[in-house]
Amino acid sequence: MTAFRVEVRVMPRATLLDPQGQAVERALHALGFEVGRVRVGKHLELDVEAANGEEAAARARAMCDRLLANPVTEDFAVAVKAT
């Protein structure tokens, strides 16, 4: 078994209004930054023991399906790193 760190990114569905992203975008404009669309999501770090990276990723995806992301309102992506 190897220790992996799995990074999970959960973002609001692209088709949904993201008022947090819009608020941050307006604040950045107010500060004079040039920026296009901003979206705000969540970042989770999971420490997982698994035989290999694929298994670690599969387990993280199962966690997303079950709890970490709501398929009605959010999309997710997982990235595995050996620690």
Place this chain on the structure above:
Amino acid sequence: MSRRVAVVVFPGSNCDADTLAAARAAGSDAYFVWHRDTDLQRADVVVLPGGFSYGDYLRSGAIARFSPVMQAVVAHARAGGHVLGICNGFQILCEAGLLPGGLVRNARLRFLSRPVRVRVESTDTPFTCRYERGDVLEVPIAHGDGRYVVDPRTAAELEAGAQVVWRYVAENPNGSTNDIAGVCNGARNVVGLMPHPERRVAAVIGGSDGTRVFQSMEACHATQHAGDVRAVGGRHLRV
């Protein structure tokens, strides 16, 4: 006979006492069930009250949905039992997949705590049968994550199937799809809404427009019972 109404208490529920009082005032035999319990004590109706279960961590309702009691609530709903989710309870029912759609951050981000006006769109539910279709009620909202979202296809199905139970009128406070304030499932036994009817059950607390939600629980049951005498095996005869 009074109906047995289980009001589920999660850590962070804060409308449980008001909901229990409203159900009792309507004549129900209402009692609390702790979220760790797995026995609903022969409930006829289950109510998931408002509040901030588990601090709304991760997403509103996401963790409460896996409370031990929820297995019993899901079984109760699948058997045709009546379930009402108010505010956080509505969020939990969506997270549990008992109601379509989901509830996300209000469009203008602010937590809203004030009265709104909603129209009763369907009286064919166990919680609205004592209203008339088109009744406009003044009831308070108190939520940060009250924007009801569904994909366009599901929204069309909800409209076509008369599953929109309450709709905001005059203004849409949170940006909900189609001004939806409350919905029911396809079988119409599970209902959820963001406004708080339990906070409008007497003139002394600002009005009584919510009273009939709780009276409906008793009244619809009485009507069904009369029909059930002949409807052997009918879906209202719960196991």
